[in-house]
Amino acid sequence: MDSSLVPLDKLTKEPYSSILGYPKATRNELSKRVTELKKIGINGISFTGTTTLNNIPVLGKGYVGVVVLSNQGKKTVALKIRRIDSSRSEMGNEAKLLRLANEVDVGPKLLDYSKNFIIMEYLEGKKIIDWIRDLKGKGSVAKLRATIRKVLEDCYNLDKIRLDHGELSHIHKHVIVGNKICIIDFESASVNRRTSNVTSATQSIFIGSGIANFVKKIIKEPNRKKLISSLRKYKNDQSRENFEDVLQVLGL
Ligand SMILES: Nc1ncnc2c1ncn2[C@@H]1O[C@H](COP(=O)(O)OP(=O)(O)OP(=O)(O)O)[C@@H](O)[C@H]1O
Numbered sequence: 452m453d454s455s456l457v458p459l460d461k462l463t464k465e466p467y468s469s470i471l472g473y474p475k476a477t478r479n480e481l482s483k484r485v486t487e488l489k490k491i492g493i494n495g496i497s498f499t500g501t502t503t504l505n506n507i508p509v510l511g512k513g514y515v516g517v518v519v520l521s522n523q524g525k526k527t528v529a530l531k532i533r534r535i536d537s538s539r540s541e542m543g544n545e546a547k548l549l550r551l552a553n554e555v556d557v558g559p560k561l562l563d564y565s566k567n568f569i570i571m572e573y574l575e576g577k578k579i580i581d582w583i584r585d586l587k588g589k590g591s592v593a594k595l596r597a598t599i600r601k602v603l604e605d606c607y608n609l610d611k612i613r614l615d616h617g618e619l620s621h622i623h624k625h626v627i628v629g630n631k632i633c634i635i636d637f638e639s640a641s642v643n644r645r646t647s648n649v650t651s652a653t654q655s656i657f658i659g660s661g662i663a664n665f666v667k668k669i670i671k672e673p674n675r676k677k678l679i680s681s682l683r684k685y686k687n688d689q690s691r692e693n694f695e696d697v698l699q700v701l702g703l
């Protein structure tokens with residue numbers, strides 16, 4: 452991984468300006484963003500990662516943001532940059548929801564935020580779908596079970612504080628597995644909805660089409676009827692006891 456740090460003054464120039472203001476930003480917007488970065492203590496960006504944007508490597512890209520490896524002082528951090536064409540007008544709401552998740556030790560640690568940026572803990576690892584796809588050899592079954600169990604425990608903790616992540620039915624791109632196993636991206640989360648973290652994640656992992664197809668090849672499929680009935684019970688009463696019943700049906 453090439454991780455030479457590009458300092459702030461170079462970020463307003465080509466080719467990096469197309470990342471700081473993706474897909475395209477005015478000079479004025481770019482210079483405002485640099486001022487904002489200075490304020491939150493960012494001293495540069497390291498263009499590295501497995502995703503490329505205009506031939507520039509980054510950690511990841513979504514519809515709201517582009518995530519890059521960055522330095523806040525001496526600390527290595529992940530920086531989520533609001534896309535110019537994002538449907539969200541600022542990052543404060545996402546940051547507050549992430550902070551709430553952090554209260555139950557879920558999500559990358561929020562370090563700071565501003566209108567256009569979120570600074571958070573850098574998670575080394577792969578998206579869960581890629582991790583499962585590459586999983587092989589002795590111990591795969593135990594590793595997969597432990598990983599799913601950790602994800603579902605996090606979901607249970609989010610349910611408990613009534614924070615609904617909102618996108619766990621598409622879990623494949625919302626969990627990073629590496630040194631840590633971590634649910635990411637709280638941009639669509641809400642405290643004003645009925646929480647369905649455990650049920651959405653379970654369905655996505657065991658019943659859906661994406662990840663479930665890989666999971667099936669490694670661990671025995673749970674009894675569908677029993678699973679649906681235990682999920683229904685949990686949905687009506689999100690108690691620890693009902694959650695443990697779900698885990699039991701899943702063989703976790
Ligand atoms: N803390 C982090 N550490 C390392 N990589 C990260 C981190 N947060 C996000 N990423 C990477 O960046 C990608 C995009 O991040 P995120 O999902 O938060 O953006 P988004 O714009 O909200 O995406 P989407 O449109 O899918 O909702 C992730 O899929 C992941 O690969």
Ligand SMILES: [Mg+2]
Pocket residue numbers: 513514515636638639
């Ligand atoms: Mg998102």
